[in-house]
Amino acid sequence: MSDRRRARLVVVGNGMAGMRTVEELVARAPDRFDITVIGAEPEPNYNRILLSSVLAGDKTRDDIIVNPWSWYGKRGIRLMTGIAAVGIDRTARHVMLADGSAVPYDSLLLATGSKPLAPPIPGVGLPNVRAFRDIADTEAMVAAARSGRRAVVIGGGLLGLEAAWGLKRRGMSVALVHLMPTLMERQLDVAAGELLRRDLDARGIVFFTNCQTEEIAGDERAQAVVLADGRRLPTDFVVLAIGIRPNIDLARIAELDVNRGILVGDDMRSSDPDIFAVGECIEHNGQVFGLVAPIWDQAKVCGAQLAGDRAAVYAPPPVFTSLKITGVDVFSAGALAAADDADEEITLHDAKLGLYKKLIVRNDRLVGAVLYGSVGDGPWYVELMRDKVDVSAIRDRLMFGRSFAEKSEAALVPEADATTTVSGAARAVPQWQDA
Numbered sequence: 031m032s033d034r035r036r037a038r039l040v041v042v043g044n045g046m047a048g049m050r051t052v053e054e055l056v057a058r059a060p061d062r063f064d065i066t067v068i069g070a071e072p073e074p075n076y077n078r079i080l081l082s083s084v085l086a087g088d089k090t091r092d093d094i095i096v097n098p099w100s101w102y103g104k105r106g107i108r109l110m111t112g113i114a115a116v117g118i119d120r121t122a123r124h125v126m127l128a129d130g131s132a133v134p135y136d137s138l139l140l141a142t143g144s145k146p147l148a149p150p151i152p153g154v155g156l157p158n159v160r161a162f163r164d165i166a167d168t169e170a171m172v173a174a175a176r177s178g179r180r181a182v183v184i185g186g187g188l189l190g191l192e193a194a195w196g197l198k199r200r201g202m203s204v205a206l207v208h209l210m211p212t213l214m215e216r217q218l219d220v221a222a223g224e225l226l227r228r229d230l231d232a233r234g235i236v237f238f239t240n241c242q243t244e245e246i247a248g249d250e251r252a253q254a255v256v257l258a259d260g261r262r263l264p265t266d267f268v269v270l271a272i273g274i275r276p277n278i279d280l281a282r283i284a285e286l287d288v289n290r291g292i293l294v295g296d297d298m299r300s301s302d303p304d305i306f307a308v309g310e311c312i313e314h315n316g317q318v319f320g321l322v323a324p325i326w327d328q329a330k331v332c333g334a335q336l337a338g339d340r341a342a343v344y345a346p347p348p349v350f351t352s353l354k355i356t357g358v359d360v361f362s363a364g365a366l367a368a369a370d371d372a373d374e375e376i377t378l379h380d381a382k383l384g385l386y387k388k389l390i391v392r393n394d395r396l397v398g399a400v401l402y403g404s405v406g407d408g409p410w411y412v413e414l415m416r417d418k419v420d421v422s423a424i425r426d427r428l429m430f431g432r433s434f435a436e437k438s439e440a441a442l443v444p445e446a447d448a449t450t451t452v453s454g455a456a457r458a459v460p461q462w463q464d465a
C-alpha cells in the first residue's frame with residue numbers, strides 16, 4: 031500500500047450503526063481512510079427510531095435526517111444511495127453492487143441491520159400489507175391513512191404499538207392482534223402490560239390478545255385479517271410487526287462465520303479480520319440486538335479499532351426500553367422477574383393512578399426495573415445496574431427514586447404500603463367495528 035494514498039474503507043449499510051461508527055472514526059482519525067458508504071435506501075442517514083414520530087405526525091421526514099448529503103461531502107465520504115451490495119469477493123477484496131459494479135476495499139464494515147419477520151400465512155405479500163422498518167414503509171402507512179379507514183396491526187411489541195398509535199393519530203380505526211396475553215411481554219410483566227393495555231384501550235385501539243393470525247384474506251388487496259378462532263377483522267391496511275432478524279445475507283454469501291447474526295469478537299471483527307460488523311446484523315457472545323443503546327457502544331469500539339486503537343473492546347451495557355407514545359410512560363430494563371427465592375421483588379402498584387413500579391434486587395444489586403406511569407428514575411436505575419452498585423444502604427428508599435433515596439433522614443421513608451391491586455380498575459373496552 032506504500033504507493034497508494036490512504037486505505038479504503040467500504041461501509042455497507044447507511045443506517046444508524048454504520049454511520050455512528052463512521053462518525054466515531056472520523057472524529058478520531060479523519061484522514062485514515064478513503065470512505066465509501068453503500069446504502070440500499072435512497073435517503074442519507076436518518077434516525078430510524080423517529081419513524082414512529084413521523085407516522086404519528088409529530089415530525090417530518092426532513093426532521094429525522096441525522097447526516098445530510100453535505101455532511102458526507104464535507105468529510106470527503108463517497109455516498110452511494112439506492113443501491114444494494116450483493117456480494118463480497120474476499121480474495122480480490124471488493125464489494126459487488128446490484129448494478130454489476132465493484133467497489134474495492136482494504137477494510138470493510140457490515141452494518142446491514144435487520145429484516146422484519148413475516149408470519150408464514152397466506153396474504154403477507156399483498157400490496158397493502160407492510161412492515162414498519164423504513165421511510166418507505168412509513169410513507170405507505172401515511173398514505174393508507176389518507177385513503178383508508180381501518181388498519182390491523184399484527185404484533186403487540188414496541189413497534190406494533192407505536193404503529194397502532196401512529197395510525198390512530200392519523201384518524202384510522204385500529205385493531206391490534208397479539209399472540210401473547212400481555213403486550214410487550216418481553217419488556218413488561220403482567221401488571222405493567224395490563225396498565226398499558228388499559229391506557230391504549232381508552233385511546234380507542236382495539237386489542238385481540240392471545241390470538242393467532244391465520245390468514246390475510248383478499249385477492250388483489252388485503253381485505254380482512256382472519257384469526258385462528260374464525261373471527262374476521264375487516265381492514266384497509268395491515269402492518270406486520272412480529273419481530274426482526276439480523277440481516278446476514280451478505281455475510282453468508284461471503285462465508286463469514288454466522289449464527290443468528292454475524293459472529294463478532296469484542297473488537298467487532300468478524301471471522302475475517304479485515305471485515306468488521308456492527309448493529310442489529312451482529313451476534314456477540316450469543317446476544318443479538320434490537321435497540322440503539324448497545325449499538326452506540328459497538329460503534330464507539332469499532333470506530334476506535336478502525337482508527338488503530340487495538341485496545342478498544344466491547345462490553346454490552348444493560349439495555350432499557352421505553353415506548354414513544356405521548357402520555358404513555360413505560361420503562362423496562364434488565365430482569366423482569368425474580369429468578370429464584372434469594373431475589374427480592376419490590377413492587378408499588380396504584381391502579382387508580384396508573385402507577386406501577388417493580389424492582390428486582392439480587393445479592394444487594396439492582397438487576398431489573400419495570401416502571402409504568404412514572405419513569406423519571408429509569409436512567410438512575412440503569413446506572414445502578416450498570417455500575418453494580420451495592421444498594422443495601424438505600425434498599426428501603428430505592429423504590430421512591432433518586433432524590434428521595436439519596437436523602438439520609440429515616441423520617442422521610444414513607445410508612446404506608448402503597449400496594450393496591452389492578453382488579454378494581456374500571457375498564458371500558460372499545461369494540462372493533464366492521465363498518
Ligand SMILES: Cc1cc2nc3c(=O)[nH]c(=O)nc-3n(C[C@H](O)[C@H](O)[C@H](O)COP(=O)(O)OP(=O)(O)OC[C@H]3O[C@@H](n4cnc5c(N)ncnc54)[C@H](O)[C@@H]3O)c2cc1C
Binds near residue numbers: 070162310319320
Ligand atoms: C419504527 C422504529 C422505532 C424504533 N424505536 C426504537 C426505540 O425507541 N429505541 C431503540 O433503542 N431502538 C428503536 N428502534 C430500533 C433501532 O432503530 C435499530 O436498533 C437501529 O436502527 C439499528 O441500526 P442498524 O444500523 O443496525 O440498522 P438500520 O438502521 O436498519 O440500518 C441498516 C441499513 O443497511 C441497509 N442495508 C441492508 N442491506 C444492505 C445491502 N446489502 N446493501 C446496502 N445497504 C444495505 C438498510 O437498507 C438500512 O438502511 C426502532 C426501530 C424502528 C423501525
